[in-house]
Amino acid sequence: MSDPLRPFGLVFRRDRPDLPIPGSPERCLSRRVVEDSAGSLYLLESLAASQLAHRQTVAACTAALARAGLTSVAAHLPCLDGGFVASKNRLHIQLSRFAPGVPLPRPDYTLRPEPGQALGRFITDLRDCAARADLPPQLPNRSLADYATTLMRTLAAAEPAVFSRLAPLATAMGAFLDAEPSLPRALCHGDLHPENAIWDGFDLVAAIDWEFVGMAHELYDVAGALGCMGIENPRTFAAGAGAAMIRALRDRGLLNEDNLRWLRPAVMAGRLGWLAEWLRKNDREMVEMELDYLELLAR
Missing domain, CATH: 3.90.1200.10 (Aminoglycoside phosphotransferase (APH), C-terminal lobe)
Structure with a gap:
């Protein structure tokens, strides 16, 4: 996809490799932080075909919780077609909101x-x-x-x-x-x-x-x-x-x-x-x- 954010109604500006990504990288094929033309940050994940049905459900859930007023959720964004996974050929991507943070000092x-x-x-x-x-x-x-x-x-x-x-x-x-x-x-x-x-x-x-x-x-x-x-x-x-x-x-x-x-x-x-x-x-x-x-x- 020339503009990976277009299926979500957004315009891609640049990648943000300077921002560390918390959480587990094992839950997708690849992931990266991207910035749109308005300066908002998102997590863009590439998914395997076997993940799509479950990830649609997960995304629908986080989006529903955000609509219900849960502010502390990194909610997924719907595509322009209403779904939560954008697919082209064998590429499947999903988008969620990203906020930078600092890990807690352990232990x-x-x-x-x-x-x-x-x-x-x-x-x-x-x-x-x-x-x-x-x-x-x-x-x-x-x-x-x-x-x-x-x-x-x-x-x-x-x-x-x-x-x-x-x-x-x-x-x-x-x-x-x-x-x-x-x-x-x-x-x-x-x-x-x-x-x-x-x-x-x-x-x-x-x-x-x-x-x-x-x-x-x-x-x-x-x-x-x-x-x-x-x-x-x-x-x-x-x-x-x-x-x-x-x-x-x-x-x-x-x-x-x-x-x-x-x-x-x-x-x-x-x-x-x-x-x-x-x-x-x-x-x-x-x-x-x-x-x-x-x-x-x-x-």
Whole structure:
């Protein structure tokens, strides 16, 4: 495409290789920051054909949330034809808003309350906006219970040493996983953690990488964010970002006596996906760290 922004009703001015791109580069074929003729910045991603159906759904969801008033979303822009992917020959591209930011100082941020407060506000705002958004009907419905069962069966056959350490922890997660299919459901970002956000100091500007957005149990994003902060510094649960996030969610009514009892096992269950990812990458150091962390959470 001579002007990659034309399908979106914009005019390309220049690439911006000077701007670092946060988030995971693995979720598309390539990506770059571009600037249009008005000086606005966008993230332009090239997609594989196999991604198109799901990415249409993801983009429709972020756009719907933005229309419903969620300001902290890096929303996708529609094409002039109403879709969210522009295709020509074998090239498929998608456009979303881009805001430059500065990564949080790791792991020091875990002992600051502000990031936890910001993540708590985001989860609350997401819940409020999702309730009035015109969400696409094709959003996936995620089940941790099914995932955990499949993973344990796979590990028993392919990774017996990992399975032998994980199996005793099933008791700490068991009641939660049994209850999970019947817990209240909510729209969740699906991969919420501090690195999947753009930050201005300790203020959350926008959540990014919505690849796993969908319906899940109501603690899914809470547990995911807490789990990622805790593995960097477990002290965050007592003082710092983790504790502040819990307080913010209690103050807003998203955490209460009914669901707080599930929070610790939900954090543990949320780490199973990370364990599987380290195994897929054959990162044995991170596999050991993840198992150590799960054992700590089970105490």
